[in-house]
Amino acid sequence: MATNYDVIVLGSGPGGYVAAIRCAQLGLKTAIVERELLGGICLNWGCIPTKALLRSAEILHYAQHAKDYGLKIAGEIEADLEAVVKRSRGVAKQLNQGVTHLMKKNKITVHMGDGTLTGPTSLTVKGEKGEEKLTAKHVIVATGARARDLPFAKADGKRVWTYRHAMTPPEMPKKLLVIGSGAIGIEFASFYNDMGCDVTVVEMLDRIVPVEDKDVSAFLEKSLAKQGMTIMTGAGVEALDVSDKGVKAKIKDSKGKVSETEFTHCITAIGIVPNTENVGLEKLVEMDRGFIQIDDYGRTKSNGLWAIGDCTPGPWLAHKASHEGVTCAEAIAKELGNKDVHPHPLDRGNIPGCTYCHPQIASVGLTEAKAKEAGYAVKAGTFPFIGNGKAIALGEAEGFVKTVFDAKTGELLGAHMVGAEVTEMIQGFVVGKTLETTEAELMNTVFPHPTISESMHESVLASYGRALHI
Known part of the structure; x- marks a missing residue:
């Protein structure tokens, strides 16, 4: 029964x-x-x-x-x-x-x-x-x-890993290949790089974290390269030869040249x-x-x-x-008859994205490019952390906040951040978008000092040519 x-x-x-x-x-x-x-x-x-x-x-x-x-x-x-x-x-x-x-x-x-x-x-x-x-x-x-597994090299938990294997590694990789530069790939690349591993990231598209604003992608790639990572964009892994000793990868670079490189381990992060x-x-x-x-x-x-x-x-x-x-x-x-509930449909445009690499990245809404593709006349502004007192005091002056507005109405279309603790700050812009705020409300909001969040305020001001500290 x-x-x-x-x-x-x-x-x-x-x-x-x-x-x-x-x-x-x-x-x-x-x-x-x-x-x-x-x-x-x-x-x-x-x-x-x-x-x-x-x-x-x-x-x-x-x-x-x-x-x-x-x-x-x-x-x-x-x-x-x-x-x-x-x-x-x-x-x-x-x-x-x-x-x-x-x-x-x-x-x-x-x-x-x-x-x-x-x-x-x-x-x-x-x-x-x-x-x-x-x-x-x-x-x-x-x-x-x-x-998702690579069609020519399924994860075995020994030399070829998914995120699940990478969380409980049987040994520390010496030379790691990460295939895919979305949130999962970049987070593990960042973790193993900080742990002392030699990391190479291969991304098929022309920039890493491709769903992010292009300015964020460019900044993050420069930062990760400075930390010692090898970043290959516009590139693809054409074959993996997996053995007990490691992985040989045939990689075609952005110019079409194919080379073979040996790694001890490989993480596949090519989707779900x-x-x-x-x-x-x-x-x-x-x-x-x-x-x-x-x-x-x-x-x-x-x-x-x-x-x-x-x-x-x-x-x-x-x-x-x-x-x-x-x-x-x-x-x-x-x-089922409950008259006291009033469900609201999901607005996908107000869902934030966060990636916990070093430095962190976070965003909500449209990138500047997507806003222009959608037909908006935009006002966009960027404020660098180097102009923020708290960021300098923390020794975290690497990063920026970028905001994108509709030039006609002042509607906040998107916000994009890279730097320390931005995954905690993005919610301020998410609340603003949910409340359908404009630049006027954000400009008139008092941000506490000294905080990195002041960069959010300054980025709004920068969008309208009114930034105070740059």
Whole structure:
């Protein structure tokens, strides 16, 4: 006999578990199905543990440059890779336990096992309790995505790694090839470079972090090269010869010249593949390249079946998935008769992106080029950290803030940052965009001194020829 719920969520990542919590808060009898670890990839093998690794690399970097701050550290400074990884895994474990607690607190039933849809609102779970049959008034698919393999060299965890292997390395690479310069590729390149590894990044497009504003891409490439990385843009890896001793890569550079270089290890960061196979979705939803097609609230073409997160169209970010989870839960509650909820559709133009390399990058909205392509007459301004007192005092004068406005209306179209702590500052511009602010409100906002955030204010002023400190 099937167990019945109001809502079943398939997958417990940052989209799934947040959707389940919001459903429970709205008084819906809720269950979640997870085949591996509560919290999903982001919490256990992605966003959080990678930030723990990068924090260790950051501390190492500061220790190695202690003399720049008038400090002396006796003895040799070196990284203990095993201890660094252990700390990262401990952080992930702590948060996994936190999600487990949240499920209990919100009285959400957890079914551990592989879930397969047998209809829009029914599924079977094969796991620790054998086979269970579950039904619900609504089902939310939040199965996420996984790393894409190179067609000619699949990741083996020994010499060729995905992000998951790179988080628990069996050994420190001596010479590392990173294929792809999106957020994942650049973060791991930055981590291993700071840890003392010889790093080469190969990017097929003409610049690294290609979704960012071109000024940010150019600045970051120059900074990473200064740190000792080899950056190859407009280049491609044509073949990998993998052996027990390392990896030989045939790389075609931007001029068409092919050369063979030896590396000890390789990280592939060439995109993701949605986890939508073998879940029973084929006849229930429309897909594009495996991604489930949804409306602005998460509805699929089948009544009662919803989808959120990385198994749906991008951007493929944890915070986007969580926001979709709340929107979807509230839309379901409304359909079930709750008159007190008022779900709002997701505005993808207001979703920030953050990359935690060194220096950090963060952005929201349109780049200057995209704004012009969209037909806007723009006003854009840049303010460098070298003009900011707090950045200089911190020894972090590398970076800038750039803002892009509609010249006709003053609407904030986009903001782009590179430098220390910009991933924490970008939310100020996200709030501004969400509130549909103009340059006038931002100019009249009082920013605290001394803070790096003053560069945000100055960039707005610079867009209108009014910057004060350059």
